[in-house]
Amino acid sequence: MASGANGQGVGAGALLAILRDGRARTRGELARLTGLSRSTVTQRLDGLIDQRWVVAGEDSISSGGRPAGVFAFNGGARAVFAADLGATHARLAVLDLSMNVLAERAAELPVEQGPERTLCQVADVLSDLLATTGLDPAQVCGVGVGLPGPVEHGSGRPVNPPIMPGWDGFAVPEWLQGRLGAPVLVDNDVNIMALGEHWAAGPAVDPLIYVKIGTGIGSGIVSGGRLHRGAQGAAGDVGHIRVTGSLAPCRCGNAGCLEAVAGGASMAAALRAAGIEAAGSRDVVALMRAGDLTATRLVRQAGREVGAVMASIVNFFNPSVIVLGGDVAEAGEQVLAGVRETIYSRSLPLATQHLAIRASELGDRAGIVGAAVMVAEHVLAPSAIDRQIAG
Amino acid sequence: MASGANGQGVGAGALLAILRDGRARTRGELARLTGLSRSTVTQRLDGLIDQRWVVAGEDSISSGGRPAGVFAFNGGARAVFAADLGATHARLAVLDLSMNVLAERAAELPVEQGPERTLCQVADVLSDLLATTGLDPAQVCGVGVGLPGPVEHGSGRPVNPPIMPGWDGFAVPEWLQGRLGAPVLVDNDVNIMALGEHWAAGPAVDPLIYVKIGTGIGSGIVSGGRLHRGAQGAAGDVGHIRVTGSLAPCRCGNAGCLEAVAGGASMAAALRAAGIEAAGSRDVVALMRAGDLTATRLVRQAGREVGAVMASIVNFFNPSVIVLGGDVAEAGEQVLAGVRETIYSRSLPLATQHLAIRASELGDRAGIVGAAVMVAEHVLAPSAIDRQIAG
Structure with a gap:
């Protein structure tokens, strides 16, 4: 989106992309930032205001003695439905x-x-929620x-989803668009949480x-501001990376996978084997919070196992941050401590010097925010805005 | 680089980017591909031809009964110096x-x-080589x-390079530009080899x-056509990923690194420990080629160790291809077999189904081709071309 000194190729969409950071700007600032003439900036702003x-802004700021109007992104003009x-x-x-979350609801929905x-x-729930906001469909x-x-x-269709009987190949976008009347984007839940974070x-x-x-x-x-999906869209599947010294059978058919030693289901199974009642990851977390020593040890060790896998990935990928989310990770500091312990001892100093390893900022809202970000990137893409305003 | 239906933002640089695939095209084809009018295509082509x-082309192809001139990228108009x-x-x-390699030389140059x-x-060598091509500086x-x-x-400056005494922070681009009179781009050798491949x-x-x-x-x-460098430029350092069951000390200060069990230097040390003379990776390869069983076993096992590390990275990153290069990898099929054996047994079927694992296509030319690609991407960037032609 870099423009030549003459502003060639800077359409209304590129102007809007600049304003999306939320800062209001004057015509003069926008002309300087884009290389466009003031008259072209005015013309493009007119199109954007029209839509x-x-x-x-009502505000005016001093610019060479003259008051000048400022222009800002109007994030509130449109709404997005998000489902995680x-x-x-x-x-x-x-x-x-x-x-901004205008309305939300958590629902039991198997x-x-x-x-x-x-x-x-x-x-139905999304339509109900919209009605509470007073916005128009x-x-x-x-x-x-x-x-x-x-x-x-x-x-946007599910592909052999292991825990979603009947969903394989189902045309989710078309079905939902028929009901809700707006374009539908679908992705894996962990991908949209990454976008949200x-x-x-x-x-x-x-x-x-x-x-x-x-x-x-x-x-x-997320790399270069975009989801890294890999050649077959399979990137990010760290749960089935083999960990050292384990032969635990995994639901994927292999043995010794990270998920088979550090996932919530495997920890619940380990607790049951120790005579402690635990059906799933939520019980593991509840037990740990209640001070159960076996559960606490299991969670800490799970953090170390995750850390051992991520230590290799840090050397390979050199991320800026690793964000930990999900039931188990959000339960407290045990997981974070285990992950940090292992990464810092195993990864290269250059790659860990500025590496942040932290808990999710958005918690259980990461998915809905990410889903809205996915829609915003699509709707506000400069080429989409240019087409809309030209049309 | 996607254009609106009206060709807005498609400068001469974008036109050249289309032609860089080597195919000659008519004005009509270029107009269709870009959304530009024929007269604008003609005007931009004039600028590109001028430079x-x-x-x-002399060739003409039939288009609606009329012969039409074709236009092609002129890769031979400029030369690039490459040093690996x-x-x-x-x-x-x-x-x-x-x-196209116009002239090249391998030199001993510690x-x-x-x-x-x-x-x-x-x-000096680059200037000599240029003279043999008959091209002008x-x-x-x-x-x-x-x-x-x-x-x-x-x-473009080296940062704490372990095997390059005196190079830390040296202004390589400025120094070489002063001698050779052209802009200089510098990167790590493995990065440019990846670009070449x-x-x-x-x-x-x-x-x-x-x-x-x-x-x-x-x-x-390389991801999305560009080098992935990571947050500190440290991405790709797979040599210091910890491997299972090894405590071999590594030159990085840690123990059990991949390089300490599968690098050429470590294999030479293992051979010496077995009473076989071997100074470095080239000797390991020579011994293997001569049929030495210990060397052959070591190289095969090195392939398995590399494969174990790459199996995790395949799950995480889902690459389209893994290319193996360097002295040891290029020595034969033992490394390749070891790497494939481990990746196919450990990575997820979805991620390996279409994954190619193969030896380097360019061999010891990967570095010079990659260095030239790095320069070409810089010189032929659409914004750079637009500026040149506007100026």
Whole structure:
């Protein structure tokens, strides 16, 4: 998007991209930043104001003695539907394009009901939420959905999702668009959480790796401001990396996977083997919070195992930050301590000197924020804005 | 580089970027591809022809019954100096911008002589080579240099290079530009080899990981057509990833690093411990080629160790291809077999289904081709071309 000194190629979309940081700017500032003439800036701002992407501020700031109007991104002009679906629970929300949550609801919503029943409920709740905001359905510019399984990037359809019976190949975007009347973008839940955390951390924090430790373990990678998906869209699957000294069988068919020693399901199984009742990751966390020593030791050791895997990835990828999220990781400092302990002892000093390893900033809102970010990137892409204003 | 339907923002540089694939195209084809009007295409082509970036072909192809001139990228109009420096040897070359090697020389050139003596010889050899091509120094549009150590991306200066005494912080670009009169770009040798292999494989092969197994072990990562450098420029350092079941001391100060069990220097040490004379990686390779069983077993096992590390990285990064280069890897099929054996048994089927694991295509030319690619990307960047033609 870098412009020549003559502003060639700087359309209204590029102007809006500058304003998206939230700072209001004068015509003169925008002319300087883009190389466009003031008259062209004015013309492009008119188009953006016309479409309500930009508001002319009431404020004026002094510029060479003359008061000059300022212009700002109007994040509140449009709304986004966001749905973050887990195996049994979902978080649904309406946000604006500045990522303010206008309404939200957590709901019990098992995906094993199949796609139509689940998505029907999703659409109903989202419509209810919109009504509470007083916004008009025409203001909804897109729908972002995170699903707990692999999603084909081009089509937005689930691909052999292990815990979503009936969803394989289901046309989620088309189905939901038919119900909600806005374009629908779908991705894997861990990917959208990574996007959400990257948005919260700010664009300078890059590359970012988000690791979710819940029932299973997965990660999402943001590099150069975009999701790194890999050649087959399979990138980030750290849960099935082999760890040292374990032959624990894994649900993937291999043995010794990280998930099989450090995932919430495996810890619950280990507790049961020790005669302690625990059905899943939430019970493990509850036991640890209640001071159960076996659970606490298990969680700490899980942190070390995750750290051992991430230490290799730090050497390879040199991230700026590793964000830990999910039930187990958010339960307290035991996981974080274990991860840090191992990474700092094993990775290269150059790669860890400025590396931040920290808990999720957004917690269980990471998914809905990420889903809204995904929609915003699509709707506010400079070429999309240029097309809209030219049309 | 996507254009709006009206060709807004498509400058001469964007037109040249389309032609860089080597295919000649008519004005009509270029107008269709860019959305520009034919008259604008003609005007931009005139500028490109004027600067000799484009040639009008003699050929004509039928288009609606009328013969139409074709236009092609003129890769031969400029030359690039390329220098790939190893610890003791260097490869120096003159290439054109279509990556044709016009002249090259391998030279003994120990970097431990220090920067000024070494770079003096580099400049002399490059000037000699240029003279043999009959090209004029004014045609040299840039110099690409690979160094056997870490290089700060912004400045092109070595940063604490372990095997390059006297080079720390030395202003390599400024020094060489003073001697050769063209802009100089410097990067780590493994990074430029990765760029070279990515060029040879073609843009569709992405992401690509190039692993160099020589005295030490390192890797270069190309993703989205660009080098992935990481937050501190330390990405790709796979040689110091901890491997299972080893406590072998490593020159980095840690123990059990991949390089300490699978690098050429460590294998030579293992051979010496078994009473077999071997000074370095080249001797290991020579022994293996001569049928020495101990050397052959060591190399095969080294392949397995590299494979174990790369198996984790395949799950995390989902590359399209892993290219193996360097003395040891290029010595035969033992390394390749070991790497494949381990990756296919440990990584996820989705990530390995289409994964290619193969030997370097360019061999010891990967560095000079990559250095020339680095210069070409810089010189032919659309914004650089736009500026040149506007000026």
